[in-house]
Amino acid sequence: MLYSSHVMTARQVRHLTLPSVKEQPVHQASLMTIYKEELDKFFSLLVTDPIKQLLEKDKCYNHVDNYLLTMVFVYFKRSGLSLADYNTHNFWLCLYLAHDQEEDEEELKWELLSWALGDDWMASYSQFMVEKDDLWRKMDCRSVVSRRQCEQ
Numbered sequence: 001m002l003y004s005s006h007v008m009t010a011r012q013v014r015h016l017t018l019p020s021v022k023e024q025p026v027h028q029a030s031l032m033t034i035y036k037e038e039l040d041k042f043f044s045l046l047v048t049d050p051i052k053q054l055l056e057k058d059k060c061y062n063h064v065d066n067y068l069l070t071m072v073f074v075y076f077k078r079s080g081l082s083l084a085d086y087n088t089h090n091f092w093l094c095l096y097l098a099h100d101q102e103e104d105e106e107e108l109k110w111e112l113l114s115w116a117l118g119d120d121w122m123a124s125y126s127q128f129m130v131e132k133d134d135l136w137r138k139m140d141c142r143s144v145v146s147r148r149q150c151e152q
Helices: 036-045 051-057 066-078 088-102 106-117 121-138 147-151
Strands: none
Touching: 036 066, 051 106, 066 088, 066 147, 088 106, 088 121, 106 121
């Protein structure tokens, strides 16, 4: 066997210690503080229908990949959403905005609409676009998320 002389070593597990919302550390304005409750709430969205269904169906990561998911979370933070506003509707708004920002294939973005708004998505499309633009303005039109920030 070609690799028999190499010993596989286990990669050390990294643990992330996050402050609680109650601890509110003092920080610089340019830094983003992420609280455990925010991540927990965000991750809970990923197992709700139809988000979960899209993630399971999108085997090639055409609609959602790790970077787009990270962008959605950063948009939640930048727009100042409360934990109560970490919901599926805002997830779809942010994912659509992330596609606007990063993806070149318009068809993929359009396909998200049936997941976000249902089969009769055309009836809700105009309102969805207004809400997306409102969310973008809440973020001070800052939709660029660096690769470095995504990786962190």
